[in-house]
Amino acid sequence: MQPSTHRADRAPRHVVVIGGGIAGLAAAHRLVGAGLRVTVLEATDRLGGKLMTGEVAGVRVDLGAESMLARRPEAVSLARAVGLGDRLQPPATATAALWTRDALRPMPKGHVMGVPGDPSVLGEVLSAEGLARIAEDRELPPVAVGEDVAVGAYVADRLGREVVDRLVEPLLGGVYAGDAYRISMRAAVPQLFEAAREGGSLLDGVTRLQERAAARQQTGPVFQGIEGGIGTLPGAVADAVRAGGGEIRTETPVLGLARTAGGWDIRTDTGVVSADGIVLAVPAWSAATLLAAESPGASAELAGVEYASMALVTMAFRRSDVTGTAFDGRSGFLVPPVDGHTIKAATFSTHKWQWVADAAPDLFVLRTSVGRYGEEEHLHREDVELVGVSLRDLAAATGLTAHPVATEVTRWIGGLPQYPVGHLTRVARIRDEVAKLPALRVCGAVYDGVGIPACVASAHRAADEIAGDLGGGPTGEIIATPTLVQGTRSEAGQ
Incomplete structure (x- = not known):
């Protein structure tokens, strides 16, 4: 049957975003832009999650994340959209060092997360034995990586442990505060995983990656900060959400979720909030608790995230x-x-x-x-x-x-x-289970990357899927209402 149409002259559908970190705020901003009514519920007395400014000796500084990857557009675009474009600043210097083998040594150039294309760039960092071990890479037989492999384990097999211990480990540790010998290559360094899947020499694979990157001719700074601190971004996004008609409530912990005939009831310590849809933008342990009754499968997977x-x-x-x-x-x-x-x-x-x-x-x-x-x-x-x-x-x-x-x-x-081996498969299972629930999506650092652009992208994905489920758009828009819903779209909102 053909879909019938009606004029969406009723009040906008209501979406509750649980969590006031940058992912939750970015989702709220996106939903407000889609013409939906939005309420953000944040358990603590402040917004921003791991983005926070403070003072030391009277100087305003970041006390959490301090920069964002500019080669991905999502975070920079969000900053511009909320009026911070003229405050974006690249680092004044990006000349970093490694403190290793009892000296500060220049950070080598020409590597992918510590894995070089040209071993000669590592001369100041590695010992003679370490450099000799790297040279064996081109003589080793190919190693199949399968569906996933730990970054440290694979690189150590190809190039030796010294490359991992003195380069890969500190670089990955700066992003994940994790253990390179546990971290998923597919999730954390996907470009390196693709090079490994091509087989053969890892050095040659990294060289190919570098050649492809050079062909794309990316310009501009790799990272950007914001004058006054990255921690000013959440406040600017929150202001934009409020200006668009959204409501933000801090000190409002969510105690439980329950499906209703028309949507969801969200139980807080001050009462019940009814919603047509939910975006869950909280850490894995909180999401596991909130989904325990309605999605035991997703809850169990989330509870396993470290x-x-x-x-x-x-x-x-x-x-x-x-x-x-x-x-x-x-x-x-x-x-x-x-x-x-x-x-x-x-x-x-x-x-x-x-x-x-x-x-x-x-x-x-x-x-x-x-x-x-x-x-x-x-x-x-x-x-x-x-x-x-x-x-x-x-x-x-x-x-x-x-x-x-x-x-x-x-x-x-x-x-x-933490993103151990198999993390992306876990995320896929979580999303498959969550997709069985009506108009509920998850987003944040657990799913698509821990950096700010990845969190914003995750938020936009969740918001767009919810808007699609609920027919988001300005009040008065002509929307199609299928009279036969089977086969019209997947449960994941694709």
Whole structure:
């Protein structure tokens, strides 16, 4: 039968977004733009999730994520859409180092997540034995990667453990705070996974990737920050949601979900909110709890997702006190776990972000990060202890002996979902189970990547599918209503 039509002159359908991190806010922004009525429910007293600004010595700084990948368009486009386009800034310097083998060594160029196309770029980082082991790659037989493989395991088999331990591990650790020998290559470094699937030499595979990238001739900065901090993005998105008619409620934890004849009832500590659709933009453990009754299969899969915790130690020094140290205009350095130090990275914010330097010409602001997957014990230390171990490692790496004039310690407990081998298959199972529910979708760092652009893309996917389910669009739009629903679209909203 042909679909009949009617004029959508009733009130817009109501979507509740549970979770006020950047994914939830991006989903709300998208839904408001589709003409839907939107309510965001956030359990805590603040929006933004892992994006947060604060102050140290009176200087506004990021206390969470500090940059976003600009080669993906989603996050930069969102920032522009909410009025932050003129505040986007690339790093003032991207000259990073590795603190390894008792010295700060320049970060090699020409690699894909630490895997080189040309081994000669690793001469300062690896030992002679490590370089000799890389040369064996072209003599080794092909290794099948199957449906997935751990990044560290595969690269170690092809190029030796030293490449993994001194390059791949610190680079991946900076993104996931995870273990390279557990992290899925297919999920975390998909381009490298495709090169591995082509078989043969991994070095040659990386060279092919680099040639393809050069042919695309991508220009512009790889990363972007925002003047005043990436942590200003959630507030700007929230303002845009409100301006579009959306409602945002903080300090409103969701206690349960229940299907109704016409949609959903969402139970909060202040009452029940009724909705036609739901976007669930919360960590895996929260989603598992909320879906336990309505989707036991999805709940069980979500409950199996593991997280890493970390702490950021932000410090301000008198600029005169850091002269003569090995900072040298660098943006910071990474630390391989194999070297046995406590900090895993240091970012020299004053060098990296011009707006930080301009805000405090007499200060030098930096931050260290502590904590990896399976290393929770550091996070139980007192703030003063975390500052102390950071200063000891900084002294050993750079020669810094000064004491900071101000410090700020920020703990991100369960901050980063882990992507072990098989993660994408788990995500597919979650989405298959969730798709059996009417007008409910999930989004966030658990599913499509932990970076800000990936979270925004995940949010847009969820919002677009919900809008499709509910006939999103401005009130008064002519919409088609199928009188025979079978076969009109898949449950996943494709």
